[in-house]
Amino acid sequence: MARRIVVIGGVAAGPKAAARARRLDPAAEITVVERDAHASYGACGFPYYVGGGVARIEELMETPSGVVRDPRFFEQVKDVRLLTRTEAVEIRRDHREVMVRSLDTGEARTLPYDRLILATGARATGPPIRGLDAPNVFRLKTYSDARRFRAALDQIADLLKERDLAGDEKARPLRVAVIGAGLIGLETAEALQERGEEVTVVERLPRVLPNADPEIAAHLEKHARSKGIRVLTGVGVREVVVEDGRAVGLRLPGETIPADLVLVATGVRPEVDLARAAGLEIGPTGAIRVDEHLRTSDPGIYAAGDCAEKRHLVTGRPCWIPLGSTANKEGRVAGTNAVLGDVETFPGVVGSLVMRFFELTTARTGLGEAEAREAGFAPVVAVVAGPDKPHFMPGAAPILVKMIADRGSRRVLGVQAVGRGDVARRVDAAGAAVTAGMTVDQVANLDLVYAPPYSPPMDPLLVAANAVRNKLDGRARGVRPDELRRWQGEGVAPLLVDVRSPAEHEALPFGNATLIPLGQLRRRAEDLPRERPLVLLCKIGLRGYEGQRILNGLGFENASYLEGGVVGWPYEAPDR
C-alpha cells in the first residue's frame, strides 16, 4: 500500500517537504492542507509588493519560469494534492489521522497518514491595545493580508487624489503609522516611503531593529530619519484611535499621531495550537520541540519551518528564529525523513539575518554582544569601518563590521555589519566560520576572494578579526561610540585628538576634537596630557589605532582610539 504523507501548511516548509517526499517516493499519496486560498508563495516578498517593486502579487506565487503554483500545478507537476481554504482541526494521533474542514463548504473530512508533517508556521502577534480590528489596520503575514493592504493603500491614495481634484482637500501623502520597528516594520516603512507616503514608525523598545546590536541599529535609525521617516523609539502605543469605525491615528503617551492606515508589525509567534492540542511537546521557546531529525515527541509526526524549535549552533540551546530559508531546509529534511526514516538531520542555525534599508544593508550572524554575555561567554568586541573595495575603485562604499569573540577560547561568536557597501558577503563568510567554530586567528587568515571590483586586499572582515586579536593581546585600546557616550554621561572627559588631515578635519568636524595629523603626532605628543584619557579619532579607526600605538611607544598609557572612526559614529554629533 502506498505511503500516506499529510502536510499541514502550504507555505515554504510544507510544499518543500511534499516535493522532496515525492522525488524520493513516486508512489506515495501526498496531501498538503492550507488554510489560506493560496499556497507556496514568497511571503518575504510582501514588503516589495506593497511598495510596488513587485507589480503583481501572483509573481510571489510563480515558479521562476512563470507558472503559478496553484492546486492544478501541484497535481500535474508535483503529483501532490493541495487542499486550500482547508483548516486542519484536530490531529488524532491514536488513529493517525487529521480532521480537516473546508472553510468554503464547512465540509469535514478525515485524512489518514503514515507520516504527518506539521508546517503550520507562525502567526502575527499584536500589542494588547484597542482598535486593532478597525478595517484600515493591517498586518503583513499572509497572502490575503498583503493583497488587502496594498489594495487599501491604492484606494485611499486614489481617494485623496479625487478630493484634491474636487477641491475638497489639498493633495497630501498618505499617512501610514507602522507599529513595530523590526525587520518587517522597517522593510515596509521603506517601501511606503518610496511610494511617497508619510511614514511614522513607533517602537516600544528603546531602539529600532531589536535583533541587531545597538551600535549597528543606530545607523539604521539615523538613516531612516535622513529619509524623512519619523521614528519614535521607546514609545508604547496606548490605543488605535477609531472614529466612525475607522482608525484615524495612534494615541501615544504624549501625543496622538494621525494615520490614514495602520500597519501592525510587532512580530510573530509559532503557530502551535494544533500541536499542543494533540499533546505534542512544546519547547521552552514556545515552538514545537523537535529532535535533530525534526521529529516531534510523536515519532510519526515531524515539524518543520516557523512552527518548529531550532537549535542555536553557538549556544547549543533551543532558539526560535523564523525564516523562509530555514523553513526550506527543514522542509527538505522532514520530507526526506518522512519517506526514508530518520536518515537526515538538521543541525541548527546561527541566527543569520540580512535586511536592505534604502541604500544600506545590515546583516548579522551568530550571537550579538549581549546575547554572548547572557550565554555565559566573555565577549571581546571590535568595530571597524572601511571601504568594501579599494578606495580608488568606482562604487567603493564604506561598511562597518562588528565582531564578537570569546575571550577564553578566542572563538568568533558573532559578526554584524551595516553600510552602503557589500555587507552580506562578509557576513555569509563569517556565518560559515561561526558554524565551524573558528577562532579569530583562523578568521583573520581566511582566504577570501580578492580583486579590486570586490574587496580591498585586507577585507574588512579580516580587519575586524585582527582588531579583536589586537584587543585580546592587549595592544589595541578601542573605545566604541556607545562607550564614549557613556563616558561622557559618567563625567569622564577624554581629550579627543583628531589625527586626520586638516582638510578632513574641516570637512567633517567631530565635536571639539584637537587636530594633530598622524604625521605630526610623534613630534607634537609632548603637548598632550598624560593623565587625562586621550581618544584618537580618524575616518575609519585605522589611523586612530596607529596613533594609539605611537603614543604607547612614547610612554602614554592613557591613549585609546575611536573604533570605526567618524564613519562608524552613528549618533548626531558628539558632545565634545
Next chain:
Amino acid sequence: MARRIVVIGGVAAGPKAAARARRLDPAAEITVVERDAHASYGACGFPYYVGGGVARIEELMETPSGVVRDPRFFEQVKDVRLLTRTEAVEIRRDHREVMVRSLDTGEARTLPYDRLILATGARATGPPIRGLDAPNVFRLKTYSDARRFRAALDQIADLLKERDLAGDEKARPLRVAVIGAGLIGLETAEALQERGEEVTVVERLPRVLPNADPEIAAHLEKHARSKGIRVLTGVGVREVVVEDGRAVGLRLPGETIPADLVLVATGVRPEVDLARAAGLEIGPTGAIRVDEHLRTSDPGIYAAGDCAEKRHLVTGRPCWIPLGSTANKEGRVAGTNAVLGDVETFPGVVGSLVMRFFELTTARTGLGEAEAREAGFAPVVAVVAGPDKPHFMPGAAPILVKMIADRGSRRVLGVQAVGRGDVARRVDAAGAAVTAGMTVDQVANLDLVYAPPYSPPMDPLLVAANAVRNKLDGRARGVRPDELRRWQGEGVAPLLVDVRSPAEHEALPFGNATLIPLGQLRRRAEDLPRERPLVLLCKIGLRGYEGQRILNGLGFENASYLEGGVVGWPYEAPDR
C-alpha cells in the same frame, strides 16, 4: 640596542610587514628597500587604470584619505625608512647584512639586520619568442609598466586621431593584441575593449582562464566574443613581428594579426634570485620554502607574499598562488614574528579567486575538478543554475555554481561559479566551509543570510550541495555540458527531452529537443524509449531533475538531466 628589521620589497607584503612591526615595536629601526621608483601601490588596480576607470595612477598609491605613500609618508606616519630605486644585491647571511645599491647613483651600502623579511614578489614571464623587447610591447607588472602602457595607449590613440584629421588615414580603433588569457589578460582585455580599442586575445592553452574549470571558463569565452573581443585559444604566438623597431603584429601558426600595441600577460613566477643566491631553500613550486611562521630555511629570515610558497589547505601540499590579499596577510604574520618571535602562523590558502569580466563575475575556491582528481580524491561534481535572488525581485540575475566533493568523505573540495548575479558571496561562504573541511551535508544546511533583495530562500550554493548529495546518494543522474558534448563525440545519441513550457521552448530552442512540458511528463512518458539514453532539460536544471525522478518512478532507468539547464550551457548550440 634597537632591533633592526630590513624588508626587501616595497609592495603589499613588504609595507604591511613593516607597518605591523612598527606597531609592535616603537623602537625598532625598520628599513624597506624597493627597486622601483614607487612603493606600496595597488598593483591589482593596473587594469582599471589602463582602462581609465581609475583616472590617475597616483590613486593606486594613496591611502583611503588621499595621502600618497611616498618615502616622506613612510618616515612621518610610519617611522619607516623607505629606500626606493634601490636594489638589494646580496644577502650576507653570515654577517646578517644586505648589500644594496642605488639605481640612481650606483652607490652601494650595507644594511645590517636582526631580522630580514623577503617580499621580493613575482616577475612577469614571457613566451620564448622574438620581438618582446620592442618599445610598444608591454607588461603590466610594475607601476612603471602601467604608466608606460597607458601613456602609449593615449599617445597612439592621439596619433591616429591626428592622422584622421589630417586626412592621412581614417580614424580606427587602436589594435591591441594581448598574449595570454589569464586573469590579467582578460581584465585588461575588458578595460581596453571598454576604451573602444580593437582587442585580440591569444592563448596558448585550449581555453581562456586556465585557473577555472573548463565549463566555467567557457562562459567567459562566450561572453568575450559577444563583446567583440577576438579570442584565439590553443594558439601559440610564433613571434612578435617587428618593423622599423616597432611591433606591428603577432605571427601565429596560420595568420599574422596586426597590432599597434602588444600586451604580454602570460603569467608570473616567484622572484627568488636573491634568496637562491643566499642559499635559502627553494620549494617544489619554485617559490621560497617557508614554515608555518613564514620562516625560511634561515631562522633570521622570513619570506612573505608572492615570493613565498604557500600550503594548500585542501591538499596539504605546497602551492604557489600569488595574490595581494595573501601577501597582506603574510606580511602581517612576518612582521609580527620578526618582532615577537614565532608567535603567529599563516595556515595557508584554499585558492580563492574572483574576477569581474564585463557584467560577469567568476570566482572559485578550493580545488578544481581535475586538481581534485590529481590530488587523489574521487570527485563527485554537480553544476546548478539559478537566480541569485527570487525571480520576482528587480535585478535578479542567474548564476551557475559548480561544486566538487569527495565521494568517500563527502567533504567539499571546491566551488566555482560564474554569472551576472552575486557570485562572490557564494564563493566566499564556500571558501570558509572548504577551509573548515565541511561536508556537502553541512554546507547544504549552512545558515546563510536570507532576504529577497539578496537571495532566494534556497541559496544556489545550498542547491549545489543538495545536487551533489543527490548524486552521492545515487538519486540524481546529471549530465554536464561537456559530458553531453563528449557523448555526442563518442557517437552516443541521447534523446533530448525539453520539459519546459511551449513558450520557453520556442523562445530559446535547444538543439532538436522533443518538447514534453513537465506537467505532461507522467501521462506522455509511455511514448518515450526505454533503451536510448534520455536527457531531460529545462531552464536551470531543476525541472530536468524532477523529470528524471518522475521517469525513474515509472521504471525508466535511462533518464538523466542536463545540469545547469539551458542557462548553464556555455557553448554555441548543441548538435542535437
